[in-house]
Amino acid sequence: MKLQNVSNRKTNRLFLDVPRIIYRNDPIWVCPLDNDIMEVFNPLRNTYFQHGVVERWVLTDDRNKPAGRIAAFIDYNLANSWDQPTGGIGFFECINDQEAANLLFTTAQEWLKEKGMEAMDGPINFGETDKFWGLLVNGFTHPSFDVPYNPPYYQQLFETYGFQVYYKMEGFHLDITKPFPERIDKIATWILQKPDYEFRHFSWKKEEELSRDFAEAFNQAWSSFKKNFEPLKVEYIRNTLRKAKPIVDEEFIWIAYHKGLPIGIYLMFPDLNQILKQLNGKLDPISLLKFLWLKKRNTMTRAKGLLMGVIPAFQNHGIESAFIRKVQEVFRKKPHYTEVEFSWVADFNPKMRKIFVAIGSVPVKNYITYRYLFDRNKEFKRYPIPEE
Secondary structure: OOEEEOOOOOHHHHHOOOHHOOOOOOOOOOOOOHHHHHOOOOOOOHHHHHHEEEEEEEEOOOOOEEEEEEEEEEEOOOHOOOOOOOEEEEEEEOOHHHHHHHHHHHHHHHHHHHHOOEEEEEEOOOOOOEEEOOEEEEHHHHHHHHOOOOOOOOHHHHHHHOOEEEEEEEEEEEEOOOOOOOOHHHHHHHHOOOEEEEEEEOOOHHHHHHHHHHHHHHHHHHOOOOOOOOOOHHHHHHHHHOOOOOOOOHHEEEEEEOOOEEEEEEEEEEEOOOOOOOOOOOOOHHHHHHHHHHHHHOOOOEEEEEEEEOHHHHHHOHHHHHHHHHHHHHHHHOOOOEEEEEEEEOOOOOHHHHHHOOOOOOOOOOOEEEEEEEOOOOOOOOOOOOOO
């Protein structure tokens, strides 16, 4: 086997094509857009390069055919905030061969060691946690956009090498053709009748104001439970929404206010994977026309729930129930939608898990984020789970 750094157009093409080889006989897999993958590794597009470094490798077999790939990275804003300096690995793909996987893992480990790291988390993203994060270990059905999908044997490759469970995550499905629980409706009605509360959906006409409010609510809500939290910048939110503008539905994004101040957010997109399934990772002019045609035909019948959060002072006040009511009202106007996938909820966020169960959604997918300590004698500690 031969391992190469990704350093030119040829090896970059190999890096993109590895999954096309791994999944060529998998009817469920959806090829991500090449451009989306490349943005992660583009210093001009990914702000994490301002405080981080990345290296990538591709593996070929004895016949010079693609056999695997991996990326290693360090986010210096977070690396030294753990019990030991910790980097990350991601974009791992590999044939069902432990020797090949070990070579990829060890190469990444040695690179991280040289840069002072003492552990690595993976598979994770060199960026926000809402994409390319975690290993799917149960529920190998249709993947939502940017949500992990991989062969079942990857779990054995990781755990045989020595990776240990750092935290677990769940993906929930909600059948929106069924009525929501009566209790949720009562709470939502009670909240929506209170004059101090207001719920506004996103509007491009007020993009700047609403993006600012979204960032304020997000940063207050997530900093309360997410260790080593890195606040989202308004510009990141605006850029994300602009990039997704071809599929953004203004009524899929909601902000809750109390006396004019933002206190909660709900973010949902149509599931782009239902269209990407037919594009093989390309978005050339012909593919773009096909995309627009499929969108017009209401091909996307599933929505992906990305975020729902409420600032600490207003948790357990029923804000989440009101969000669900608003979403329910939107879907009544868009009956071609039948399902929402919420991905993902980590085990260190039991409050949110309870909310998803309460509204009638069902856990159907399980993911794991692993950690590997380079010193095999060091005590392993899982991500802390708060007491309820």
